Amino acid sequence: MNLVNIGGVPEHFNYPWYLTLKNGDYKKQGINLRWQDYYGGTGDMIKDLRSGKIDLAVILTEGIIKDIIEGNPSKIVQVFVKSPLIWGIHTAHDSKFKTVNDLKGSRAAISRFGSGSHLMAYVNAENQGWNVETDLNFEVIKNLNGAVEGLLNGKADYFMWEKFTTKPLVDNGTFNYIGSCPTPWPCFVIAATNQFIEHRSDELKTILNIINKTTTDFKNIPGIDMTISNRYDQKLEDVREWISLTEWSQKNITNKQVQEVQQKLKSLNLISEELPYHKICI
Structure with a gap:
């Protein structure tokens, strides 16, 4: 075998x-x-x-x-x-950020540099008309569990992950879902x-x-x-x-x-x- x-x-x-x-x-x-x-x-x-x-x-x-x-x-x-892939854009349940545009210049939680969550943060920034050089900041959180911890303790401000995978965390009040960013491929x-x-x-x-x-x-x-x-x-x-x-x-x-x-x-x-x-x- x-x-x-x-x-x-x-x-x-x-x-x-x-x-x-x-x-x-x-x-x-x-x-x-x-x-x-x-x-x-x-x-x-x-x-x-x-x-x-x-x-x-x-x-x-x-x-x-x-x-x-x-x-x-x-x-x-x-x-x-x-x-x-429909990337959901998420914040902590008690976050001050209520819309995607509010996130300009804030900290994106990413699993690691070069990951999908990292690359799609750039795509989302361009979609929003942000300056990708100055309006993006990153915090490495490794995985979905790390994102939960990172957003809830204020280490990062938003997290992009597949919309349906994170839906249970939206339903139970851990995350707020404030928008989406589909891949163009x-x-x-x-x-x-x-x-x-x-x-x-x-x-x-x-x-x-x-x-x-x-x-x-x-x-x-x-x-x-x-x-x-x-x-x-x-x-x-x-x-x-x-x-x-x-x-x-x-x-x-x-x-x-x-x-x-x-x-x-x-x-x-x-x-x-x-x-x-x-x-x-x-």
């Missing part, structure tokens, strides 16, 4: 992976796929892709493109979720190390075929809304809204989309150069 290590965030987007693992779909093909949850998100996965600790990652598009440009020996092999891609692509291409194709078969029919699984609601402690109506907004993909990201991400990152001075498509994707 060939061991393959894969990482992703422990969120509802990745429930199709859980289903295929639970059903033993990879083992039937001689692959021991080992899933690792990354509570710290993109930044943690990038580090382990670089070191070879994991072979594959289900990762934010903008985060992995930025890191490939900065030397990560990996490539995007497919889009996983083609719909945008497909949100999650599957990335693989160059070594895995080069030496284990057959296993890569098998893994993609299995997960693609599941995501193609995912919305039609009987009771999937109730299952996700129970597993991720989310209200049924929120899960149904999320399912209606989310579209999985079985194809790779296009050259045009890669250019759009790079142009946005370059305009925000988050990358120093743009790479051709073949250096970012297979």
Whole structure:
């Protein structure tokens, strides 16, 4: 049985992976796929892709493109979720900041530099017409639990994270939800190390075929809304809204989309150069 290590965030987007693992779909093909949850998100996965600790990652598009440009020996092999990620903008329940524009010049909690929460703070700042050089400040909080602690003790002022993942914290009064910032591109891609692509291409194709078969029919699984609601402690109506907004993909990201991400990152001075498509994707 060939061991393959894969990482992703422990969120509802990745429930199709859980289903295929639970059903033993990879083992039937001689692959021991080992899933690792990354509570710290993109930044943690990038580090382990670089070191070879994991072979594959289900990762934010903008985060992995930025890191490939900065030397990560990996490539995007497919889009996983083609719909945008809706980043909710959150403050502490007793915060003085009541609107997104109130946040100008305040401190954004981010999981780490180079993470999705870091990069999307720039996108949000540009959307609001702020000066990204002077109106953004950052406090590293590592993960969602760190954000709760950071916002409640005044270490940071706002936190951007996937809207439906943080909804239970809004419902219980921990956070205020004051706005959103959707990604202007497909949100999650599957990335693989160059070594895995080069030496284990057959296993890569098998893994993609299995997960693609599941995501193609995912919305039609009987009771999937109730299952996700129970597993991720989310209200049924929120899960149904999320399912209606989310579209999985079985194809790779296009050259045009890669250019759009790079142009946005370059305009925000988050990358120093743009790479051709073949250096970012297979």
